[in-house]
Amino acid sequence: MVIKALAPNGGTGEFSYSKNSYFQKQNLSVVESKIEEEIQKKLDVNKLASASNMIIRIADLGCATGPNTFMNAQNVIEGIKHKYQSQCPNTETEPEFHVFFNDLPSNDFNTLFTSLPQDRSYFAAGVPGSFYNRLFPQSCIHFAYSTLALHFLSKSPEVVQERNSPAWNKGRIHHTGASKEVVDAYATQFGEDVGKFLDARAMELVPGGMLVIVMSSVPNGMPYSEVASGMLFDCMGSILIDLSKEGLFDESEIDSFNLPCYASSPEEMRKVVERNGKFSIERMELTNPMPLLKNIQTLIPDWITHVRVVMDPIFSRHFGNQVTHQMFQRLTKHLLDKVQVLETKYRDKTQLFVVLQRKE
Numbered sequence: 001m002v003i004k005a006l007a008p009n010g011g012t013g014e015f016s017y018s019k020n021s022y023f024q025k026q027n028l029s030v031v032e033s034k035i036e037e038e039i040q041k042k043l044d045v046n047k048l049a050s051a052s053n054m055i056i057r058i059a060d061l062g063c064a065t066g067p068n069t070f071m072n073a074q075n076v077i078e079g080i081k082h083k084y085q086s087q088c089p090n091t092e093t094e095p096e097f098h099v100f101f102n103d104l105p106s107n108d109f110n111t112l113f114t115s116l117p118q119d120r121s122y123f124a125a126g127v128p129g130s131f132y133n134r135l136f137p138q139s140c141i142h143f144a145y146s147t148l149a150l151h152f153l154s155k156s157p158e159v160v161q162e163r164n165s166p167a168w169n170k171g172r173i174h175h176t177g178a179s180k181e182v183v184d185a186y187a188t189q190f191g192e193d194v195g196k197f198l199d200a201r202a203m204e205l206v207p208g209g210m211l212v213i214v215m216s217s218v219p220n221g222m223p224y225s226e227v228a229s230g231m232l233f234d235c236m237g238s239i240l241i242d243l244s245k246e247g248l249f250d251e252s253e254i255d256s257f258n259l260p261c262y263a264s265s266p267e268e269m270r271k272v273v274e275r276n277g278k279f280s281i282e283r284m285e286l287t288n289p290m291p292l293l294k295n296i297q298t299l300i301p302d303w304i305t306h307v308r309v310v311m312d313p314i315f316s317r318h319f320g321n322q323v324t325h326q327m328f329q330r331l332t333k334h335l336l337d338k339v340q341v342l343e344t345k346y347r348d349k350t351q352l353f354v355v356l357q358r359k360e
């Protein structure tokens, strides 16, 4: 599979992911205790460790540059240690931990490695590649998680760019507010991508191993235009149309660009998991992502910066740096002008939390 997606801004500067990922950090804090609970209830650490020479292998799929990935690794390791201690209270040996940090090859792995916590209690390795492909040898991972990454598709669906297709997404950059054909094309791409993701993980995880997914979502049946992020994508599209009318680029550039993002509903995710058939669904629920719930007006500038550090590379590759810069510059004002509409948009249960276990 050709990798068409791009990693967020690297480094540690003003517009880096490492300096602008505290919204995501707050979103992850909502699921921390739920992950711990699932480990305590369902993960047979004693069995997994005994069968692997007391080495527990953990993978973060779509890790970016930190610090969130380090927090995730630490929390999972703490949870697994607690479980092991409760299963084997009299033992003096503890498992050793090997954490694999995966992201696209364009991710800034240098920043990731240079900021690894000094006092970590695990061995670290980087794994470049798309998580829609195989990343590890067969049956070697005990615990894998992917946080706030699986809503990035491997690519935008091809039919939405084809002029003669009923799914041609003319004048838009996303399926928000688009025709049913466009929405269906995105949903199909999501199904194919996550199908591949699960096929690969089913090969890599040991029987009894756990796979946790946290990603953007929508309640079953809710159109994306009702969600705050849907409005954000719509605004980006209309600013780009303005910029093309001002002569910065040809409007056809908008027709050939579609954001490769899809927030699936729990129902859609359930179907993909069931089709794969190799995992039991231990938990699947919608959670509230924290930051945008209150005071959205005051949060708009920070929200846009957080979006920018993740999406800048995707827009810049297509529209160039200048247009991308202008679009993000205008976006804050655009949303502030429409804040009353934004306040009516749905912002509650838009984060999906899924815990799967590899069947024996």
Ligand SMILES: C[S@@+](CC[C@H](N)C(=O)[O-])C[C@H]1O[C@@H](n2cnc3c(N)ncnc32)[C@H](O)[C@@H]1O
Pocket (backbone or CB within 6 Å): 005, 006, 007, 008, 021, 024, 025, 028, 061, 062, 063, 064, 065, 068, 069, 102, 103, 104, 107, 129, 130, 131, 132, 146, 147, 148, 149, 150, 152, 153, 154, 310
């Ligand atoms: C918003 S960041 C989330 C980073 C981190 N997991 C967190 O929770 O803060 C999404 C990450 O997913 C990565 N990503 C997107 N598509 C990917 C793919 N196909 N394979 C591996 N990583 C991918 C991006 O490069 C980016 O680093």
